[in-house]
Every structure is written in structure tokens, then in C-alpha cells.
Amino acid sequence: MAVDVSPERVRSTAELARLALRDDELAPLAAKLQGILAHVAELDAWDTKAIPPTAHVLDLAMTLRDDVPARGIDRATALSQAARTEQYAFAVPRFVAE
Amino acid sequence: MADLTTLDASSTPQRIAAGDFSATELCRAFLDRTAALDPSIGAFLRVDAEGALASARSIDARVARGDSLDGLPLAGVVVAVKDNLSTRGLRTTCASRMLADYVPPYDAHAVERLRAAGAVILGKTNLDEFAMGSSTENSAFFPTRNPWDRARTPGGSSGGSAAAVAARFSQVALGSDTGGSVRQPAALTGVVGLKPTYGRVSRWGLVSFASSLDVVSPMGASVEDTALLYAAIAGADARDATCLRRPVERADLSLGPDVLRGLRVGVPREYFGDGLDADVASRVRSALDAIERAGAELIELSMPHTRASLATYYVLAPAEASSNLARFDGVRYGLRVEADDLRGMYGATRDQGFGAEVKLRILLGTFSLSAGYAEAFYGKALRVRTLIARDFAEAFAKVDVLATPTSPTVAFPLGERSGDPMSMYLADVCTLPPSLAGVPAVSVPAGLGASGLPVGLQLIGPLFSEARLLAVAHGVESLLGRVGAPSWS
Numbered sequence: 050m051a052v053d054v055s056p057e058r059v060r061s062t063a064e065l066a067r068l069a070l071r072d073d074e075l076a077p078l079a080a081k082l083q084g085i086l087a088h089v090a091e092l093d094a095w096d097t098k099a100i101p102p103t104a105h106v107l108d109l110a111m112t113l114r115d116d117v118p119a120r121g122i123d124r125a126t127a128l129s130q131a132a133r134t135e136q137y138a139f140a141v142p143r144f145v146a147e
Numbered sequence: 148m149a150d151l152t153t154l155d156a157s158s159t160p161q162r163i164a165a166g167d168f169s170a171t172e173l174c175r176a177f178l179d180r181t182a183a184l185d186p187s188i189g190a191f192l193r194v195d196a197e198g199a200l201a202s203a204r205s206i207d208a209r210v211a212r213g214d215s216l217d218g219l220p221l222a223g224v225v226v227a228v229k230d231n232l233s234t235r236g237l238r239t240t241c242a243s244r245m246l247a248d249y250v251p252p253y254d255a256h257a258v259e260r261l262r263a264a265g266a267v268i269l270g271k272t273n274l275d276e277f278a279m280g281s282s283t284e285n286s287a288f289f290p291t292r293n294p295w296d297r298a299r300t301p302g303g304s305s306g307g308s309a310a311a312v313a314a315r316f317s318q319v320a321l322g323s324d325t326g327g328s329v330r331q332p333a334a335l336t337g338v339v340g341l342k343p344t345y346g347r348v349s350r351w352g353l354v355s356f357a358s359s360l361d362v363v364s365p366m367g368a369s370v371e372d373t374a375l376l377y378a379a380i381a382g383a384d385a386r387d388a389t390c391l392r393r394p395v396e397r398a399d400l401s402l403g404p405d406v407l408r409g410l411r412v413g414v415p416r417e418y419f420g421d422g423l424d425a426d427v428a429s430r431v432r433s434a435l436d437a438i439e440r441a442g443a444e445l446i447e448l449s450m451p452h453t454r455a456s457l458a459t460y461y462v463l464a465p466a467e468a469s470s471n472l473a474r475f476d477g478v479r480y481g482l483r484v485e486a487d488d489l490r491g492m493y494g495a496t497r498d499q500g501f502g503a504e505v506k507l508r509i510l511l512g513t514f515s516l517s518a519g520y521a522e523a524f525y526g527k528a529l530r531v532r533t534l535i536a537r538d539f540a541e542a543f544a545k546v547d548v549l550a551t552p553t554s555p556t557v558a559f560p561l562g563e564r565s566g567d568p569m570s571m572y573l574a575d576v577c578t579l580p581p582s583l584a585g586v587p588a589v590s591v592p593a594g595l596g597a598s599g600l601p602v603g604l605q606l607i608g609p610l611f612s613e614a615r616l617l618a619v620a621h622g623v624e625s626l627l628g629r630v631g632a633p634s635w636s
Contacts, residue, residue: 050523069494102529106585114385132483144489
């Protein structure tokens with residue numbers, strides 16, 4: 050599938066990926082993505098209409114571990130690597146309007 | 148006392164048990180060598196001298212008490228660990244500004260296994276940021292240099308681990324292999340690197356890049372050392388739902404080159420086409436001739452979907468990466484750049500925390516999963532992956548192993564490819580197909596090319612065939628000899 054990757058397309062994709070790119074980053078990234086996607090378009094040459102997708106290379110049934118209670122990491126440890134915490138929770142900027 | 152840093156891992160526990168030297172003496176020898184010489188290589192992001200010496204002393208204490216080391220197959224063995232494997236209490240950065248100060252509260256499964264086997268973990272090795280790259284130049288901190296020629300890369304992304312083994316800063320090393328990240332640097336530095344079958348080693352505690360492809364993988368100066376490390380880390384782990392419960396077979400390395408007699412070795416012609424350096428082609432052909440003279444049957448065959456591997460990989464791996472790296476949002480761990488609102492904090496954190504290649508791959512993956520494109524790109528690549536896996540299944544109906552070059556070139560100069568993603572991605576063109584098919588593959592040195600740089604031979608086996616693959620690799624190593632250590636030091 051041929052795709053025209055514009056700087057505007059890079060900006061909208063970056064927003065989906067939660068990347069705050071600067072304006073001067075958009076055009077060089079668009080050129081790089083265009084080059085990679087041009088190569089990826091070669092996949093169109095292969096007829097895959099009757100081919101199932103491979104999401105996992107091994108034909109395994111999902112296994113369940115034994116239903117035994119086990120202790121996870123404690124709260125203080127879980128919070129220890131966070132940049133900001135408040136009492137017993139991770140702290141984030143306000144995201145719900147009052 | 149002889150230079151302990153030339154000692155094989157395989158003989159180390161017995162030598163320590165026999166009192167030839169102590170684990171502490173061995174550890175200090177590697178610490179001293181690393182302190183003196185790693186500043187010119189950059190294999191390690193950090194050396195944990197205190198932790199390493201504590202582990203070594205605990206081995207020595209066992210010996211002093213008269214306790215056996217029999218249950219500790221890696222007793223005193225000095226190991227380097229790629230810095231995308233979690234180590235409790237020891238910073239694990241993935242060579243990213245995003246995790247520059249991250250201290251994991253737990254060990255990766257493979258690291259737990261190392262400690263339980265008596266290993267001495269010397270430190271954490273450099274990599275391309277989040278394992279995305281083929282030269283270790285994408286590290287946010289510094290590039291690693293190849294001990295064979297310090298103006299060249301060691302390959303990547305496990306370039307720090309490969310350089311550590313090649314330079315004898317450690318006896319063996321752990322890396323991770325997603326599309327060739329252990330095999331390609333092993334080839335470029337003259338060491339052995341095994342990518343086990345997908346699911347053979349638990350991914351618990353490995354910082355995720357592409358979860359359907361990532362495999363924790365051992366490296367060593369010899370096949371025997373690599374097999375020793377593999378045996379220590381392979382096996383079931385309930386914390387990774389994709390980790391196999393099958394028993395792990397021990398490799399029988401007693402046959403030497405005799406293992407090659409009557410072996411059917413497939414030589415897929417697609418790996419010997421355009422883009423293969425004459426130097427590499429010549430060394431690999433010489434190795435194949437030697438394998439044939441040792442009694443193997445060489446069978447040329449075709450694997451027609453090989454050339455689709457690069458495009459398939461560069462849809463699937465970035466797609467998975469874009470999802471996996473969504474967790475780095477400044478909330479629970481890692482870098483946080485404050486902003487007025489939550490979205491602003493996410494964006495600024497990820498913009499400042501990730502390097503250029505990581506951003507490129509996140510964008511690529513997000514794009515190929517986005518509405519209107521997901522079926523055309525991601526869906527298509529999943530189907531072509533099936534065709535690539537079928538190529539391997541059909542080949543293994545005719546042959547026992549496949550033999551190919553590991554890398555199309557010898558080690559390339561630092562900076563040569565860093566501005567052109569496609570030329571960098573081509574470094575993995577021979578290692579991507581086995582990753583996509585999930586089958587095990589090992590790179591063994593095939594000697595030095597005319598350039599004086601190491602060339603790797605990749606041997607590929609059917610699913611779960613590590614034991615036989617290692618025996619064959621050992622036979623090839625017995626035949627071709629090891630490339631030895633680089634002379635720079």
C-alpha cells in the first residue's frame with residue numbers, strides 16, 4: 050500500500066503516540082518514515098488472501114498457573130520509583146475538570 | 148598465577164572447587180581488566196564491583212566450609228548482563244534517558260537463575276536504546292567500540308555484551324535477541340551467540356521491545372560456555388505465559404566434528420545474493436566446504452519468502468514496540484517532565500526521554516496500527532510471517548540444520564549508517580527470518596576475513612532443537628577453531 054507521509058501525518062501520528070514533537074522534527078521524520086514504508090510496500094507482492102495471520106509462532110494452548118495466593122511487591126516498593134507520589138498513590142496533573 | 152581472564156567459564160567451578168584460585172581472585176582479575184581497558188571500549192554502562200565481590204565471597208565461603216559446588220553450575224563464573232534485564236537494586240536503564248535512574252525492585256527470571264547457579268554478575272552492558280538498533284550507537288550514553296577495531300561498531304543491540312566477552316571483561320554474557328541482537332554482534336566480535344526457540348527462556352524482567360519476538364539469549368567465547376549459560380537460564384516460568392513448559396535437553400558436546408558426519412545441511416540460496424560482502428561470502432563458503440569435508444551433506448535449497456523478512460519485521464516489531472513503550476508515561480517509574488496537564492506531561496516526558504530511533508519506531512508502529520492502515524500493514528505482515536515460518540517448516544522436512552552468513556558484512560565503521568535507517572536495518576537481514584519463525588539459531592565464528600575482522604556463520608535448527616544445534620555448532624567450532632582474542636589490549 051503506497052502512502053504519502055506528510056509532516057502533518059507525522060504530527061497526527063505523534064499525537065496518537067503521545068510524543069510532543071517539535072515542528073522542525075516533522076519533515077525529517079516524514080522523510081525517514083516514507084523511506085521505510087516504501088520498502089514495507091513490497092509486502093503487497095505476496096498473495097496472502099488464503100494465508101492465516103501468525104500472532105504467535107508456537108501452537109500453544111494458554112496455560113494457567115496454579116491458583117495459589119502469592120505476595121506481590123508492597124506499596125512502598127511500588128511507589129519507590131515514581132517521580133511524584135501523594136500518600137499512597139501515584140500523583141499526576143489534574144485531568145478532570147471541576 | 149596465569150591470567151585468569153583467559154579462563155573458560157566451563158572449567159571455572161571445578162577449578163575453584165579444586166582450590167586452584169578463589170572466586171574472589173577471579174572476580175578481581177576481571178574487575179581490574181575492565182577498569183583498565185573498558186574506557187577505550189565502552190562495553191559496560193556500570194560495573195557493580197561491590198555486588199560482584201559479594202557474590203564471589205559467598206562462593207569462597209562455601210568452599211571454605213567444605214560445601215560442594217556441585218549444585219552451582221556457574222559457581223564463580225563472571226557474567227555481564229545487558230542493561231535491559233532487570234537487576235534488583237542495580238540500575239537498569241535500557242541505555243535510555245527515560246530510565247536513567249530506574250532501580251528495579253526485582254530480578255529478571257534469567258538473572259534469578261544466574262544468581263541461583265552461583266554466577267558473579269560483574270555489571271550491566273551497553274545497548275542500543277531499548278534494544279532498537281544494530282550497532283550500539285543508539286545508546287543515549289555513549290557508543291560501544293569493537294575490540295577488533297575500535298573505529299568500528301560491535302554490532303547491536305547487545306553490542307556491550309558481545310564486546311565484553313570478546314575483550315575478556317567477562318567470561319560469558321546475557322543479551323536479548325529480537326531480530327538478531329545477539330547473533331549479529333556475536334558475529335562482528337568473534338564470539339558465539341545463541342538465540343533459543345521463542346519461549347524457551349522466560350521474558351519475566353526483560354524490558355519488553357517486541358513481545359512476540361524477544362528472546363533472552365546467551366553469549367560466550369566458545370560453544371561450550373554458551374551452552375553452559377543457556378542450560379542455566381532455559382526452562383519454565385509461570386510468570387511468563389509464553390514460556391514453554393517442555394523439559395530442556397542438555398547438549399551433548401562429546402562428539403566434536405564427528406557430529407557432522409551424515410548431517411544434512413541446507414544452504415538457502417537467498418542468503419547468498421546481492422548485498423553480501425565478498426569477504427563474508429568467501430569465509431562462509433570456506434566454512435561450508437570444511438563442513439562438507441567433515442562428512443556433512445550440503446543441500447542447496449530455496450526459501451522464497453526470505454526477502455520479505457525485513458519488511459515484515461519492520462512492521463511487526465515497531466507495532467509491538469509502540470504498544471509496549473506506552474508504559475513510559477512519567478507516572479510510575481522513569482523520567483517525568485512536568486507540565487500543566489496530563490497530556491502535556493505525557494508528551495514532554497516521552498519527547499525528552501526517548502532518543503531519535505525509538506521515536507521513529509514508535510511512530511512507525513503507531514502508524515501501522517492506526518485506523519485505515521492496520522489491516523494493510525500490520526495484518527498483511529502477520530500473514531507474510533506465516534509464509535516465512537512455512538519456508539522453515541518445509542526446509543526442515545529436507546535438512547537437519549540450515550547454514551547461512553550471520554551478517555552480510557563484517558563490522559562497519561562507527562557513524563557509517565547512523566543517518567540512514569534502511570542501511571542500518573539491512574545489518575539484520577540474515578538474522579530476521581529465524582526470529583520471525585521462532586526457531587533457534589546460533590552464530591559461531593567462521594574465522595577472520597581478509598580485512599582481519601571476524602565473520603560469523605549462522606546455524607539454524609527446527610523449533611526446540613537447541614541441544615542438537617549446540618552440538619552441531621560445537622562440531623563446527625572444533626573444525627574451524629576459535630578466532631581468539633583481538634590484539635588491541
